[in-house]
Amino acid sequence: MATASASQPAKAHVTQAPAKSALLGGVGDLDAAVSLRLHALFLPVPRLLLKALEVAGDGRIWLPVPISLLLISTTTSSKVSPLLAGLVAGLVLDILFVGVAKLIVRRPRPAYNAADMYVAVAADHWSFPSGHSSRAFLVAGFLAAGGFPKEALFLWAAATSASRVLLGRHYVLDVVAGACLGVFEAWLSSLLLTSMCTRISFLVC
Template sequence: MRPSGPNQSKSTPSLLPIPKKKTKEKGIKGRAPASAGGAAVMAPASTSTRAKDLVKPAPAKGVLLGGIGDLDAAVSLRLHALFLPVPRLILKALEVAGDGRIWLPVPISLLLISTTTSSKVSPLLVGLVAGLVLDILFVCVAKLIVRRPRPAYNAAGMSVVAAADQWSFPSGHSSRAFLVAAFLAAAGFPREVLFLWAAATSASRVLLGRHYVLDVVTGACLGVFEAKLSSLLLSSMCGRSSFLVC
């Protein structure tokens, strides 16, 4: 039997459990509580969330394209998926054939050779080099202004020569191909063959996933415009220069 008396509370310790303070911290929604070291530990995302993130396409609008960029991206993705059976080797061959690292050095080399072997310079080479230089300037400026990301499904293996190459709008391959085709066709070369090559090169950019449809269409129009500028420049030079064989 327990002793009773007024001093019991002083001599007998309390047997009631002392409630513990809750130490569990409330984390932000979607985030686990902070660890002992004070660093927040991210809760693992659900499988469905990760799957959605993987298939979610990158923004395709750019600065100036607005809502048309989404429609263009949807059409481009559809075409890319539809023509997947096309052999990639053919598309890569078209990509290499329209590469600026080939088209710019070759005419410049031929132009330098012609100046050393003859007192006259071919206007064809002068106009072509002028057009290719204009193409580089116009395309780089447009890419840096619009800053449209390339398609999310763009496969690996694409060479990035300059900082502007990371952007998609407009297509430099397309503008270059149509510049060469329009300029050489005006000089008397087979028109059908040239424009067929230019169209195939432009289409390969969409099928490879490098560009959207609007990129290559704009590039084609830009290339024809550049060819016209080169022709006008050449006509002006022919009337004033004696070293051009016009």
């Protein structure tokens, strides 16, 4: 009897109605229904694996580490590492683009989102687009263009994006928009880097 009553809150937790965003309208409703279905369907997936993907795509890792490596490289070489410079530029653009989009769309996160989010992330109530997805595809796209193995990179980016829906952090549309934004940011940061290399080649490249 105690087991049945203990499982009841969990079931109710998964089936809560999602909050809406005025800008997305009916598309948002359909997206929320599909996302909830996927979240419930893949609940048997080990949460530890999904959390590992969440940490691997965390901005508190991806922004400080490249910046630190970039600063270290400037002290050991007369030239700035183009790979690190472009990656940092892309990550900064990602913060700006995602932040502005979230403030404009103001789509709340899924109501069934678990409470085990990091404090800094939990303070971000808006769901569209997914910052983890944009960041993962930015990194994958930029590093793939730099000669790194693209299959492994994009597999990681796709798994990270999928984990956002399975964890209940985001809706499907959030991660699709984030992935598209990340690919655009990778292209834009590569374009900026190429321009920078052409104009100040004595400092970069």
